[in-house]
Amino acid sequence: MATIEEIVLPDIGDFANVEVIEILVAPGDQVLAEQSLLTVESDKATIEIPAPRVGVIQEVIVRIGDKVSQGARLMTLAVGEGAPDAAPAVVVDTLPVTPELPPVAPAAEVEIISVILPDIGDLSDLPVVEILVAPGDRITANQSLLTLETDKATMEVPAPQAGIVEEIAVKIGDVLNPGDLLLMLRPVEQSTPAPVAPAKAPENPLLEQPDQQNSTPPARAHGEAERRQAPVLPRPADMTAIATGRKPHASPTVRRFARELGVDLARVKGSGAKGRATKADVQSFVKKTLAQGNAGGAAASLPFAFPAAPEVDYSRFGAIEVVDLSRIKKLSGRHLHRCWLTVPHVTQFDQADITELEAFRKSQPDGVKLTLLAFLLKAVAVALQRMPILKASLSGDGEQLVFKQFTHIGVAVDTPNGLLVPVVRDVDQKNLTALAQELVDLSAKARAGKLAPADLQCGCFSISSLGGIGGTAFTPIVNAPEVAILGVSRSAMQPVWNGAEFVPRLLLPLSLSYDHRVVDGADGARFTTLLAQLLGDIRRLLL
Numbered sequence: 001m002a003t004i005e006e007i008v009l010p011d012i013g014d015f016a017n018v019e020v021i022e023i024l025v026a027p028g029d030q031v032l033a034e035q036s037l038l039t040v041e042s043d044k045a046t047i048e049i050p051a052p053r054v055g056v057i058q059e060v061i062v063r064i065g066d067k068v069s070q071g072a073r074l075m076t077l078a079v080g081e082g083a084p085d086a087a088p089a090v091v092v093d094t095l096p097v098t099p100e101l102p103p104v105a106p107a108a109e110v111e112i113i114s115v116i117l118p119d120i121g122d123l124s125d126l127p128v129v130e131i132l133v134a135p136g137d138r139i140t141a142n143q144s145l146l147t148l149e150t151d152k153a154t155m156e157v158p159a160p161q162a163g164i165v166e167e168i169a170v171k172i173g174d175v176l177n178p179g180d181l182l183l184m185l186r187p188v189e190q191s192t193p194a195p196v197a198p199a200k201a202p203e204n205p206l207l208e209q210p211d212q213q214n215s216t217p218p219a220r221a222h223g224e225a226e227r228r229q230a231p232v233l234p235r236p237a238d239m240t241a242i243a244t245g246r247k248p249h250a251s252p253t254v255r256r257f258a259r260e261l262g263v264d265l266a267r268v269k270g271s272g273a274k275g276r277a278t279k280a281d282v283q284s285f286v287k288k289t290l291a292q293g294n295a296g297g298a299a300a301s302l303p304f305a306f307p308a309a310p311e312v313d314y315s316r317f318g319a320i321e322v323v324d325l326s327r328i329k330k331l332s333g334r335h336l337h338r339c340w341l342t343v344p345h346v347t348q349f350d351q352a353d354i355t356e357l358e359a360f361r362k363s364q365p366d367g368v369k370l371t372l373l374a375f376l377l378k379a380v381a382v383a384l385q386r387m388p389i390l391k392a393s394l395s396g397d398g399e400q401l402v403f404k405q406f407t408h409i410g411v412a413v414d415t416p417n418g419l420l421v422p423v424v425r426d427v428d429q430k431n432l433t434a435l436a437q438e439l440v441d442l443s444a445k446a447r448a449g450k451l452a453p454a455d456l457q458c459g460c461f462s463i464s465s466l467g468g469i470g471g472t473a474f475t476p477i478v479n480a481p482e483v484a485i486l487g488v489s490r491s492a493m494q495p496v497w498n499g500a501e502f503v504p505r506l507l508l509p510l511s512l513s514y515d516h517r518v519v520d521g522a523d524g525a526r527f528t529t530l531l532a533q534l535l536g537d538i539r540r541l542l543l
Contacts, residue, residue, distance in 0.1 A: 328418035350528035410459035487511035
């Protein structure tokens with residue numbers, strides 16, 4: 001005689017009030033020992049609760065969204081001889097009979113019906129994450145047709161009646177609302193179960209052999225549609241979804257977290273039970289990919305999935321000319337694109353009073369022309385010596401800071417073929433005249449296309465000066481693996497209040513962009529303030 005047992009939530013560690021996010025069985029389902037019954041989720045992990053023994057589910061007490069703790073009643077289970085048989089859709093594969101196909105009326109005599117999304121409560125705009133049937137499949141009433149996903153759980157939409165799927169009206173990724181068309185169905189009678197391949201098996205092998213926990217039902221006949229009740233038991237295909245390219249195995253919370261970061265879960269290797277991807281797996285994937293990007297990896301390795309730009313035929317609107325990008329623009333463009341995507345940029349704006357500096361510069365005798373950029377190089381070198389965090393770099397794995405004992409500064413040069421950044425080495429060890437002469441030489445080599453690879457390497461900070469062209473401020477892109485770049489715009493005379501009156505002063509706009517993972521906002525402001533002080537009184541460069 002069958003006995004009814006209660007299934008309660010076992011000891012799952014230091015967790016309480018965990019949320020039920022999936023129910024994997026229904027009343028009437030026959031289950032094996034250790035077969036997953038439902039899934040609960042804590043703040044840190046998802047846990048599948050197994051069946052304690054072989055039996056038939058009598059009642060499901062909890063619902064999706066319920067909060068449960070250790071000892072909470074989950075379900076009731078009939079065990080032992082005399083337990084009721086499972087629903088036909090679950091155990092039909094074990095019966096040694098081969099009934100005939102139910103009669104299907106000719107197409108002209110059977111009206112094809114439209115299956116729409118029923119009222120599912122106060123929910124809308126639900127994405128389709130899985131389609132469980134295909135055209136030509138024979139389905140039973142209440143068999144799952146497709147899976148939708150909410151912010152907290154997934155739900156399967158059952159078939160309203162038995163029939164043959166004629167056409168699928170949705171695809172994975174579509175967003176549905178109640179009343180939307182799902183598929184077209186040709187109704188058939190369900191008085192007789194669907195055919196199965198002949199097989200010799202005990203009348204109820206699950207109950208007669210309770211110790212065979214790993215036994216599996218025989219395979220379906222070739223071409224036969226899968227028959228399941230909603231909600232359904234986990235299928236082997238679900239467990240190998242990542243390997244086969246289907247939807248990865250993860251909880252709704254993890255799926256939403258991955259979507260917010262733009263991560264493709266199919267590329268994340270799950271470390272949870274049965275290959276389930278966890279939040280930690282997603283974070284580890286992003287961290288690893290960003291580190292690869294900082295180390296100079298290809299932009300294609302980034303975890304961000306952007307839609308392809310649409311192709312536009314501009315010739316429809318008028319005459320056009322197509323010119324290939326120069327090799328320098330292609331290379332620098334890819335590098336700057338990667339820097340913009342992988343470096344969290346912040347830009348600090350300030351002004352330096354260079355009235356006295358400009359007067360001193362113009363008073364120098366003829367010879368090597370002292371440009372403002374030479375003074376900028378020297379002032380930046382002194383500021384970097386006092387604040388070395390601005391010339392540090394992150395290690396390849398993003399776990400360490402590399403502090404450099406040298407001061408090599410890159411200077412952006414506008415050339416006919418594109419932007420180049422030659423590097424002035426050991427700026428802190430050279431005087432203004434030497435720096436001015438080296439700037440002239442490097443600029444000439446850059447515009448002539450004669451820079452050697454060594455001239456473009458080993459920079460620890462960059463300067464981009466647009467003062468000769470114009471502008472009041474801009475946001476330069478950090479030249480990773482450097483962590484900061486200084487943008488300089490055109491200086492202009494402005495009235496400045498000195499406490500008693502407004503006086504004309506020559507102000508130089510400064511724009512410091514920096515990597516916020518390394519440089520805090522306070523350090524960025526301190527650096528521009530220090531630089532403004534050094535430029536405001538060049539005697540400070542001697543201190």
